[in-house]
Amino acid sequence: MRERTRAVSRGRTYGLTLLAAALLASAACSSPSSRTSTPKADAGTRTVRPVEGCGAGSWTDPAGLASDRAPARCRPGSPPARRLPEPRELTIATGTLGAEYVAPLRVALDKGEFAKEGLDVTLKVLPTPEALPLLAKGEVDALWAAPEAAVMNGIRGGFAIRWVAGNFSPDPKSKSGLWVRLKDGETAAAVRMAGRKLGTMIGKGSVIAYPMEQALERHGGGLDRIRYQQLGSADVLTALENGGVDSAWLLDPVWRRVDGEPGYAFLGGQPPGEPLGGMLYGPSLLDDDVDAGVALLRAYIRTVNTYFAADYKKSESFVTYLAKLLKADETILRSTPSLRMDWEIRTGTTDRLQSAYRAQGVAEGDALPESQTVTRSLYEEAVGHRR
Numbered sequence: 001m002r003e004r005t006r007a008v009s010r011g012r013t014y015g016l017t018l019l020a021a022a023l024l025a026s027a028a029c030s031s032p033s034s035r036t037s038t039p040k041a042d043a044g045t046r047t048v049r050p051v052e053g054c055g056a057g058s059w060t061d062p063a064g065l066a067s068d069r070a071p072a073r074c075r076p077g078s079p080p081a082r083r084l085p086e087p088r089e090l091t092i093a094t095g096t097l098g099a100e101y102v103a104p105l106r107v108a109l110d111k112g113e114f115a116k117e118g119l120d121v122t123l124k125v126l127p128t129p130e131a132l133p134l135l136a137k138g139e140v141d142a143l144w145a146a147p148e149a150a151v152m153n154g155i156r157g158g159f160a161i162r163w164v165a166g167n168f169s170p171d172p173k174s175k176s177g178l179w180v181r182l183k184d185g186e187t188a189a190a191v192r193m194a195g196r197k198l199g200t201m202i203g204k205g206s207v208i209a210y211p212m213e214q215a216l217e218r219h220g221g222g223l224d225r226i227r228y229q230q231l232g233s234a235d236v237l238t239a240l241e242n243g244g245v246d247s248a249w250l251l252d253p254v255w256r257r258v259d260g261e262p263g264y265a266f267l268g269g270q271p272p273g274e275p276l277g278g279m280l281y282g283p284s285l286l287d288d289d290v291d292a293g294v295a296l297l298r299a300y301i302r303t304v305n306t307y308f309a310a311d312y313k314k315s316e317s318f319v320t321y322l323a324k325l326l327k328a329d330e331t332i333l334r335s336t337p338s339l340r341m342d343w344e345i346r347t348g349t350t351d352r353l354q355s356a357y358r359a360q361g362v363a364e365g366d367a368l369p370e371s372q373t374v375t376r377s378l379y380e381e382a383v384g385h386r387r
Contacts, residue, residue, distance in 0.1 A: 051384030053078025146277030166275030177269025193221025
């Protein structure tokens with residue numbers, strides 16, 4: 001995924017086994033609210049009113065998967081804040097504070113967008129294996145991550161967790177994704193991936209499985225027909241270059257090191273127009289305080305509309321500001337296309353993810369229906385969309 005190097009290296013490299021163990025350990029001491037089968041946020045009883053600045057373009061058909069799909073947008077500064085009657089302290093766990101995909105949260109905090117809603121938000125760096133059980137028990141309010149295999153297995157085990165908002169999709173010019181060293185006689189259009197060793201920081205059970213499956217199947221491979229080599233963030237490119245692995249999933253901006261070089265080919269990345277991560281809520285915001293859950297998404301959406309509505313890297317001053325805020329190298333930040341920030345969730349994404357997890361052998365039981373994995377009603381309420 002784009003700009004996820006730090007998040008992956010700190011969180012996902014712990015592995016699916018450790019996360020599963022944490023989920024099982026926390027299940028025994030989960031509160032009753034963490035096992036609610038139908039959260040209040042899904043009850044369909046909340047009043048949805050028109051929202052100033054958010055018209056027809058503030059919502060798109062979830063079934064739309066066109067690669068050139070324009071993400072939903074309100075006017076800058078919209079949706080306007082609706083301050084809660086009582087202040088609310090919220091904690092959002094995230095694997096990193098420095099990756100570009102976390103920028104809307106960092107900007108919302110820095111520009112006071114959360115505060116306008118009466119929210120005192122803390123961004124807490126936690127590896128996903130540590131954060132997920134806390135989210136399920138309501139000890140963390142939200143998680144900025146992705147609906148990975150461990151999340152699906154946790155929901156199947158009774159945890160009240162839902163994916164409630166998207167984060168981004170890649171620019172079509174991005175080549176973050178699956179790269180391969182070509183063998184003699186091979187071309188980018190004719191590569192046999194079966195039996196190859198794949199270097200990845202993420203390993204099995206990540207949302208990366210879905211786009212990787214698509215790329216592999218186009219080239220005679222499959223998630224069950226390759227060998228995985230899990231590596232540190234600094235080692236993936238080195239292993240590809242020195243022959244330690246013959247394919248790799250390269251993130252921004254690492255792929256630029258091999259782009260255009262002879263002997264390498266890009267086979268595919270995240271589908272354009274389809275976010276694969278974003279905000280996950282637990283019982284704290286799905287059941288206990290749905291108003292705060294809507295307010296949090298309202299502030300996030302307003303930040304996207306105000307600062308990330310289009311190609312935000314066209315503004316040199318904003319990139320300078322963003323680099324300082326993220327403590328990122330400004331040159332590297334400028335070297336890749338802007339992310340297409342997108343708060344909406346596409347129909348069927350968690351179905352496709354679970355299919356890939358099953359192909360990897362990391363999914364437990366039957367696939368979960370989308371009604372148990374996704375809640376769109378909170379961001380729809382934030383922009384005033386009535387179903």
